[in-house]
Amino acid sequence: xxxxxxxxxCSGHTRPVVDLAFxxxxxxxxxxxxxxxxxxPMLRQGDTGDWIGTFLGHKGAVWGATLNKDATKAATAxxxxxxxxxxxxxxxxxxxxxxxxxxxxxxxxQDSNYLLTGGQDKLLRIYDLNKSEAEPKExxxxxxxxxxxxWCRDDTQIxxxxxxxxxxxxxxxxxxxxxxxxxxxxxxxxxxxxGEILVITYGRSxxxxxxxxxxxxxxxxxxAPINSASLHPEKEFLVAGGEDFKLYKYDYNSGEELxxxxxxxxxxxxxxxxxxxxxxxxxxxxxxxxxxxxVVGKTYGLWKCVLPEDLGSENSDSIYSSTPEVKA
Numbered sequence: 335x336x337x338x339x340x341x342x343x344c345s346g347h348t349r350p351v352v353d354l355a356f357x358x359x360x361x362x363x364x365x366x367x368x369x370x371x372x373x374x375p376m377l378r379q380g381d382t383g384d385w386i387g388t389f390l391g392h393k394g395a396v397w398g399a400t401l402n403k404d405a406t407k408a409a410t411a412x413x414x415x416x417x418x419x420x421x422x423x424x425x426x427x428x429x430x431x432x433x434x435x436x437x438x439x440x441x442x443x444q445d446s447n448y449l450l451t452g453g454q455d456k457l458l459r460i461y462d463l464n465k466s467e468a469e470p471k472e473x474x475x476x477x478x479x480x481x482x483x484x485w486c487r488d489d490t491q492i493x494x495x496x497x498x499x500x501x502x503x504x505x506x507x508x509x510x511x512x513x514x515x516x517x518x519x520x521x522x523x524x525x526x527x528x529g530e531i532l533v534i535t536y537g538r539s540x541x542x543x544x545x546x547x548x549x550x551x552x553x554x555x556x557x558a559p560i561n562s563a564s565l566h567p568e569k570e571f572l573v574a575g576g577e578d579f580k581l582y583k584y585d586y587n588s589g590e591e592l593x594x595x596x597x598x599x600x601x602x603x604x605x606x607x608x609x610x611x612x613x614x615x616x617x618x619x620x621x622x623x624x625x626x627x628x629v630v631g632k633t634y635g636l637w638k639c640v641l642p643e644d645l646g647s648e649n650s651d652s653i654y655s656s657t658p659e660v661k662a
Contacts, residue, residue, distance in 0.1 A: 337630040340637070341597045344383040344623035348372045351617030352603045353398045356380055357405035359609050365422070366608075366615055367408055368623055369399035375410050377401075377422060380608055381635035383625050387425045391418060397453075398439045398482075402446040409449055411437035417451045419463060431461055431470070439482045443489040452480030452494055458503070473508050475501065482523045486530070486545050493532060493545065495520045500534060502548055512548050521576075522562040522604070529569065535560045540574055540584075554589045556582055562604045566628065567611040573626075575602030575616050581626065597624050 349371035357365040357380065364380040375396050377386045394413030401408050401422060408420040413436045419429040435455035442449055449461045451470075458473040458480065478497040486493050491511070492503040500514040500523065516536045524533040530545040540563045541553040558578035565572045565586065575581045579601060583593040600619030607614045612634050616624050625635075633639050 339593070339595050339626060339630050341595070341624040341626045342383045342636060343597075344368075344378060344385070344625065345621075346376055346385055346388075347374070347621045347623075349395070349621060350600070350603060350619040351621060351623055352395075354604050354606055354615055354617045354623065355400045356606055356608050356615070357401040358403040360404050362405075364609050365401060365405040366623075367399045367401050367422075368617055369396040369410060370617075370621070371395040372621075373412065373414075375399045375408070377408065377425075378623075381613065383623065383636075389418070389420050389425060389427070391427050391430075392416070394436075397437065400440050400442060402442040403444060404446075407442065407446055409440040409442060411440045411451060411453065413437075417449070417461075419449060429463065429466055431459075433459070436479075438480060439484075439494075441484050443485055445489075448489070450483050450485055450492060452476075452483035454479040456480060456496070458483055458492060458494055460505075471508065473503055475503075475510050481520065484523065484525045486525050486527070486532075493523065493525055495523045495534070498536075500532075500543075500548070502545075514543065514548050521560065524564055524606070526565050526569075528567070531565060531569075533563050533565050533572070535563045535574065535576075540572065552589070554584060561602060562606075564606045564614060566607050567609065571628065573605050573607070573614050575605045575618075577601045579618075581605065581614075581616055595626065597626075598622065 347370040351370050353369035366378045366380040368376050373392045375389045392412040396410050396412045398411035408422040411417050415433050417431040417437045437453040439452040451459045456476040459470040461470045476496045481495050483494040498516045502511045518537040520536045522535045532543045532545040534541045538556045542551040560574045560576040563574035572584050579598050581595045598618040602618050604617040
C-alpha cells in the first residue's frame, strides 16, 4: 500500500528558521531548539513539536542554537554580538558572552562545562562556564567568518568551517591539525561521534569525511543546491534540503534517492535527525519547522496509522496513510 508522508508543521516564528538542534534522549523524552532571524529561539518537545517556551533576550537575529545532552542548558548565537547560555528548564538567561562581531555557532562540551563559539570575527572561543568572569581562550587561523564550530573526538578536538575551508584543531595545543579546501562555499557541517563521520554540504554536493583524518569517505550529488544534510544515527539514510524547497532522503550505502518531499514554501536552511532516528526536522525561509517521519506509516508521537474505513474502495491503497492528529 502507498504511504503518504504528512509532516507536522511547527509555527510560531515570524522570520526564517536558520538552525535547529535536538537534545539527547532524557527521562522526559527529547527536545528541539530552533534559531530564527526573529531573535526568539524556541524550545519544543522533540517528538511532537509542541511548543514549550521562547528564550527572550537577544536584540538581533539568532543564527545558531544548541542544547546540551540532557536538555538542561541551551546556548544561542546572535547578530547582537553575543552568545547566551540559558537554563533550558526555567528559560532563565544564565550568561551573556560578549563578542566583537556577529556570532554564528555555539556548541557545548559533553559535560556542559565549556562552550565553543565561532562567528564573523574569524576567531574560535572556548568559554569556561564555571568561571563567568574569566576571559575565553581564543584560536585564530580562519581567513573568513566562521559558520560552524563543533567539538569532536570526546571534546579533545574542534572542527570548524568558514566560507570554503573546514579545519581540524587540537584543543590541548590550540593549533591546526589539518584543513580541507572546497571550490564552493560550505553551507553546513554535521559531526557524527559514532564512527567519527563529518557531513559537509557545498553546492549540490553532500560529502562524508573522516572526522579524525578529514580523509574523504564518499559523496553524493543532489538535484539542487543543498543547504543542510543529516545522517541517520544507524547510518542507513541521510536527508538533505536546500534551495528547491524539497527534502531528499538517500540510502547512505548506495547513494540512491529513496524519497523526496515538498512541504516548505521557501528554501530549507537546516535539517537534523532526532537522537532516536524516528524523525527528522527541517527549518525554512518560510518561518516554519516541520517534523517528518523516517519510516512513514509508523505510529509515533502525534502520528497515528489510520486504516481506511472502506477497504473495498478503489482508492484504499492511497488513503492508508500516517496522519498527524494535531498540528504543533
